[in-house]
Amino acid sequence: MAQGTARVEEGGEDPRRRIPRTDALLALPAVVAAQAGLGAQVVRGIVRAVQDRARRGEIAPEQVERAVLDALGARSASSLRPVLNATGVIVHTNLGRAPLSPAARRALQDAAGYTDVELDLTTGARGRRGAAARAALLAACPAAEDALVVNNGAAALLLATTALAAGREVVWSRGELVEIGAGFRLAELVASAGAWVREVGTTNRTHAADYREACADGAAGVLLKVHTSNYRIEGFTSEVGIAELAAIAHEHGLPLIADLGSGLLHPEQALPQEPDAAAALEAGADVVLTSGDKLLGGPQAGILLGTAETISRLARHPLARAVRADKLALAALEATLAGPMPPVLAALRTDPDALRRRTDALAARLGGRTVAHDGRVGGGGGAGVPLPGWAIALEEELAAPLRAGSPAVVGTVQGGSCLLDLRCVPVEDEEALVEAVAAAREQCLSHGVRGIVR
Numbered sequence: 001m002a003q004g005t006a007r008v009e010e011g012g013e014d015p016r017r018r019i020p021r022t023d024a025l026l027a028l029p030a031v032v033a034a035q036a037g038l039g040a041q042v043v044r045g046i047v048r049a050v051q052d053r054a055r056r057g058e059i060a061p062e063q064v065e066r067a068v069l070d071a072l073g074a075r076s077a078s079s080l081r082p083v084l085n086a087t088g089v090i091v092h093t094n095l096g097r098a099p100l101s102p103a104a105r106r107a108l109q110d111a112a113g114y115t116d117v118e119l120d121l122t123t124g125a126r127g128r129r130g131a132a133a134r135a136a137l138l139a140a141c142p143a144a145e146d147a148l149v150v151n152n153g154a155a156a157l158l159l160a161t162t163a164l165a166a167g168r169e170v171v172w173s174r175g176e177l178v179e180i181g182a183g184f185r186l187a188e189l190v191a192s193a194g195a196w197v198r199e200v201g202t203t204n205r206t207h208a209a210d211y212r213e214a215c216a217d218g219a220a221g222v223l224l225k226v227h228t229s230n231y232r233i234e235g236f237t238s239e240v241g242i243a244e245l246a247a248i249a250h251e252h253g254l255p256l257i258a259d260l261g262s263g264l265l266h267p268e269q270a271l272p273q274e275p276d277a278a279a280a281l282e283a284g285a286d287v288v289l290t291s292g293d294k295l296l297g298g299p300q301a302g303i304l305l306g307t308a309e310t311i312s313r314l315a316r317h318p319l320a321r322a323v324r325a326d327k328l329a330l331a332a333l334e335a336t337l338a339g340p341m342p343p344v345l346a347a348l349r350t351d352p353d354a355l356r357r358r359t360d361a362l363a364a365r366l367g368g369r370t371v372a373h374d375g376r377v378g379g380g381g382g383a384g385v386p387l388p389g390w391a392i393a394l395e396e397e398l399a400a401p402l403r404a405g406s407p408a409v410v411g412t413v414q415g416g417s418c419l420l421d422l423r424c425v426p427v428e429d430e431e432a433l434v435e436a437v438a439a440a441r442e443q444c445l446s447h448g449v450r451g452i453v454r
C-alpha cells in the first residue's frame with residue numbers, strides 16, 4: 001500500500017484497508033456506463049486518483065464511491081477544463097483566445113461526424129474544400145476578390161512569404177519585427193522556410209526611401225507590412241502606410257503582404273486605431289493576413305484575403321496542403337461570420353455603465369466591493385489600449401481555490417485582492433461564478449485560511 005498520512009486508529013485497523021478495490025469500483029454500473037463515453041483509460045485514471053486521495057487521508061474510505069461518481073460526472077474525455085475568464089482580458093492566449101458563439105459551437109457539433117466538406121451533394125462530384133467559409137469571408141469583406149483559410153495566422157504568414165518570395169527577400173521594417181507569445185519570432189518563421197528577411201529602417205523610424213533602396217538591387221520578392229499588434233512605439237517615430245508601400249511594391253512589380261494579426265474585417269468603433277482588412281485591401285495590399293481566433297471571435301484559423309491572382313498562387317503552392325484548415329475550423333468560422341455577434345465583440349463593446357451595474361449587484365452577493373478595473377484586448381491588437389470598466393475585489397486567498405475549482409475561475413491578483421472582472425463572463429454564467437466563490441470560501445474556511453469569513 002502506498003505511503004500515506006491516514007493515521008492508524010488507536011487499537012483499530014488501518015482505515016486505508018477499507019478503501020474500495022479497483023475492480024469493485026470499475027464494476028459499479030455507473031462506472032461501466034461512463035467507460036463508454038470516456039474510455040477505459042480515463043475512467044481508470046479517475047478511480048486511481050480518488051483512491052489516492054483516500055490513502056492520503058483527504059477523504060474517508062466510505063466517501064470513495066461517491067467521489068468517483070462525482071468525478072466521472074464532472075469529467076469529459078478531454079482533460080481541458082472549462083474556465084470562467086474573470087481577468088478582463090478578452091483574447092487571452094493562455095485561455096484559448098476567442099470563446100465561440102453558440103452558432104459556432106453548434107456548427108462544430110454538426111461537422112464533427114461525416115460532413116460534405118469536399119463533396120457537392122447535388123451533383124455528387126468533388127467540391128472545393130472550404131467553399132462555404134470562403135463565401136462567408138467574401139460576403140463579410142467585399143474588398144477581397146478571393147479568400148483562403150489555413151491553420152493559423154503563423155501558417156498564413158509562412159505560406160504567403162514562401163509562395164511569394166522563397167529564395168528572395170522579404171522587405172520588412174525593423175520597427176515591425178514582432179515577437180508573439182512564448183518567444184516566437186515572426187522573422188525566424190519567415191526565414192525558416194527559405195525566404196531572406198531584408199530589414200529596413202530603424203526601430204523607431206522607417207521611410208519610403210528605405211523600402212525603395214531595398215528594392216533597387218532586384219533581390220526583393222515581396223514587401224511585408226506587419227501590424228505591431230502587441231506593442232506601441234511612441235515618440236520620434238515614422239512608418240510607411242499601406243497605400244504608399246503598395247505603390248512602391250507595384251512600381252517594382254512586387255506584391256505587398258499586410259499581416260494585421262487582429263482579425264478585424266472592418267473598422268471597429270471601440271478600437272479606432274486598429275487596422276482592418278477592408279481598408280488594407282482598398283489601400284492596395286495584394287494579400288491581407290489575420291487570425292480567426294483574435295478579434296474576429298472565431299476558431300483558430302489563418303485567413304488570407306486578397307486579389308484573385310495572389311490567392312490562387314498561394315492556394316496552388318504545395319505548402320497550402322500542409323497548413324490547410326480542418327473541417328471543424330471551417331464550420332465554426334463560417335458560423336461565426338454569418339451568425340450573431342461573437343462573444344469577443346460583445347466583450348469589446350461592453351458599456352461601462354452596464355458592467356458597473358452587473359459588478360455592483362454581484363459584489364453585494366459575494367461580499368466584495370466594486371473597484372475600477374480596465375479590461376484589455378489581449379492578443380492580436382489594441383496594445384496598451386485600456387477598456388474602462390470594473391471588477392469585484394475579494395480576498396486574495398480565494399484566487400488559488402477559485403482556479404482549482406470546477407468550473408475554474410481565473411481572476412487577477414492585484415494590490416492584495418483577488419479581482420474578478422465580469423467583462424468576459426457571460427450573464428448566464430453568473431450563478432456558476434457565485435457557486436464557485438462560495439465553494440472557494442468553504443475550502444478556505446475548512447483549511448483554516450486566515451482572513452476568510454463566511
Ligand SMILES: *Cc1c(COP(=O)(O)O)cnc(C)c1O
Binds near residue numbers: 157178186262302
Ligand atoms: C497573432 C499574430 C500572428 C500569429 O497568428 P496565430 O493565429 O497566433 O498563429 C501573426 N502576426 C501578427 C501580427 C499577430 O498579431
